[in-house]
Amino acid sequence: MTQQALLSPEAVIQEFKNNGITHIVYLPDSETNWMYQLMEAEPDMDLIPVTREGESIAVAAGVIAGGKKPVVLIQNTGLFESGDSIRGIAIDCALPIVMLIGYRGWTRHGATPDSAARFTEPILRAWGITYYLVEHDGDADRISLAFQEAERTNMPVVVLVGDEYHGFNR
């Protein structure tokens, strides 16, 4: 069955451009897989692929320390794996790291059987991390809100990508 895309990668990339992103630190996931081709084609954004998500927070922190502006792109399962990096680096060092998190298992329709989705928001609340849900292109400006929030508070902020059918597929 063909379904219409809800959140286009172009809208997300445009938000990155609007916010002056210089480095994208990422590990591919099923919610953001179609971002890759567009990201790769952006001459002003350096792609940094990592082998495990916990690395991504530390790499982004280093980019900030070096005076540039990163964004982290990982899945919620990787968010769990990144816990000590988020605690010990992003939060303890007061770094405005914005993380786009593929919200695996998320749905507006009935209960989700996926524990990755069930634990995501409770854990973000436990860590005191502000988060915004983005489901379709009409929400994309929340990505800018996340960058503004991060800069204002000097804290990490999460954007949950909750496109439940397509991720960033076309």
Added chain:
Amino acid sequence: MINQIELMEVVEKYRDNGIVVPTMTGSRGWDKVSSNKNRDIPLGGAMGKASSFALGVALAQPDKRVIIFDGDGSLLMNLGTLVTIAEKAPKNLYHFVLENGVYAVTGGQPIPGNNRISFAGMAKEAGYANAFEFDDLEDFASRAAEVMGAEGPVFICVKTTPEIQNEPMGLRAPSGVKPTKAAIQDLKKDLGV
């Protein structure tokens, strides 16, 4: 076996006012040697991530030399970093690993694979441009210009004497090392970014 302070005194001569990211026992050692603490980032939180942090700095500041003093136990917590660094291949990155064979800050328990694994071998096979291994200070000092002049990413494994801490945490004297948060702020100010 090499004393880490004596090693660092040699490295400092080749620093070129670069940015240095030490971690664990390396942080205490480098604090005694550093000529510019405004460009030091002792990474205390998230054990194992010093090399990942340094990679980010190296990519953001490609014209500055970036030096890591990693631990062997720390590197084992984040071995994938070798592949991540090799993939981006920053020419300005110098990754020292102080291989003392133990978890020094927790009382000296041996690391898994002690004396059976080759960190330099793993770095080379991961794709670092250059990888070296030293267990003698004079040998390192005589080749330091070659090592620090090699194109990065350069991996340098150094067999060091363990400096084991075995006192209960609450009884240990403060290290005096600058907190990471303040160090990042000082670095940005020093770089003017």
